Amino acid sequence: MELVELLKTVELFEGLTQAQLQRLAEISEPARYDKDTVIFEQGQQGDRLYIVGSGEVVVRVGEDPRSARTQVYLGRGQIFGEMALLDGGPRSATTVCSRNGTQVYGVSREAFTNLCKSDTAIGYVVMRNMAHDLSFKLRHHNLTLV
Amino acid sequence: MIYKVSYVVSGGRHPGAIMNEYERPQLGDRVEIGDKVFEVTEVLEMTPPRGDFQYLHVTVRLVDENENP
Numbered sequence: 001m002e003l004v005e006l007l008k009t010v011e012l013f014e015g016l017t018q019a020q021l022q023r024l025a026e027i028s029e030p031a032r033y034d035k036d037t038v039i040f041e042q043g044q045q046g047d048r049l050y051i052v053g054s055g056e057v058v059v060r061v062g063e064d065p066r067s068a069r070t071q072v073y074l075g076r077g078q079i080f081g082e083m084a085l086l087d088g089g090p091r092s093a094t095t096v097c098s099r100n101g102t103q104v105y106g107v108s109r110e111a112f113t114n115l116c117k118s119d120t121a122i123g124y125v126v127m128r129n130m131a132h133d134l135s136f137k138l139r140h141h142n143l144t145l146v
Numbered sequence: 147m148i149y150k151v152s153y154v155v156s157g158g159r160h161p162g163a164i165m166n167e168y169e170r171p172q173l174g175d176r177v178e179i180g181d182k183v184f185e186v187t188e189v190l191e192m193t194p195p196r197g198d199f200q201y202l203h204v205t206v207r208l209v210d211e212n213e214n215p
Contacts, residue, residue, distance in 0.1 A: 009148055009166060014197045056165075058180065073179050075165025077150070098180055136201065137164065139192060140152040143203060144162050 003028060003105070006053055010077050011133060015125045023119070027111040031104050033097035039104070042068075042094045046084025048108045050095075052076050055102025061093045072140065073098060082130055085109050151202045152192060153179060160208070171204050183209045 003025040007013050013021060028051070033039060040046065042063065056075050062068030071093060074080055083092050088109075116123030149167040163179040171177070175186040184206035192203040 008198075011148075011150055011166075011199050014199060056163075056180070070161045072161050073163035073165075075163060077148070077166030078164050132196070136150065136152065136192070139203075140154070140162065140164055143152065143154045146154075 003030075007051075010051055010079070012051070012079050012126060012129045014129055016122065020119065020122050020125075023115060023122070024107070027115060028105040028107055031106060033102050033104065034100045035097055035102075037097045039095045039097060040081065040091050042091050044091045046081055046089075046091045047110070048106045049082040049085045049112075050080050051105045051107070052078050052080070053103035053105055055097070055104075056099040057095050057102060057104070058098040059093045059095050065094070068094060072137070072144075079130075079133060082133070085112070086130070147195075147200055148198055149200050149202050151204050153177060153184070153204050153206050155179075155184060156187065156205050156207050162206075170200075171202065176209065177206060179206075185209050 004018070004021045007021045007024055013024060039050065039057065042061065052074055054076050056073055057080060058073050059071045059080060060068040061071055080095050084090065149170055151165055151167050151171060153163045155162050171186050171189050173186055173189065177184050177186065186204055187207050188205035190203045192201040195201065
């Protein structure tokens with residue numbers, strides 16, 4: 001699937017025009033991971049968010065990998081690593097690839113900030129959608145506690 | 147329509163999953179999360195649809211390895 005077509009299926013970019021999606025595609029860096037590959041670790045400095053194009057990742061919280069708690073599995077169309085992009089703090093969780101051949105796309109803070117400065121409408125739409133995504137994740141987490 | 151689905155596993159400590167689906171999940175469907183297979187037991191709308199997206203809360207149960215599909 002062409003990257004722009006893929007980005008259309010990602011809620012984070014819902015409401016963007018074809019031209020805006022094209023600009024986002026230009027700053028998205030593809031990477032492919034196999035099962036059990038650590039994409040980033042809790043506590044590391046984070047400078048990018050990631051989009052799952054295909055496959056699956058698992059988010060774990062805990063300094064010690066042997067006792068880390070699994071928080072959620074994220075499949076296609078989902079984003080992760082967005083908190084470090086928003087607040088500039090360290091990674092709040094470890095994210096590990098849980099399926100061979102998982103395709104992700106990274107967007108760096110610097111490239112994203114520059115894009116938003118040049119087209120503030122992109123920044124508004126993406127930030128609104130990011131808030132919606134965080135709300136969805138919180139609802140999911142709450143439901144798993146019931 | 148794209149279905150953004152919160153899969154919540156009943157009766158266990160599994161954290162579930164969030165993923166996009168291109169067809170609305172139906173009762174009895176099977177879904178793979180991590181290295182386990184689950185069966186859909188309930189489908190509810192989680193929040194109102196927005197644009198091309200519909201938001202679903204789907205409850206699933208772990209399928210016993212010896213169960214036939």
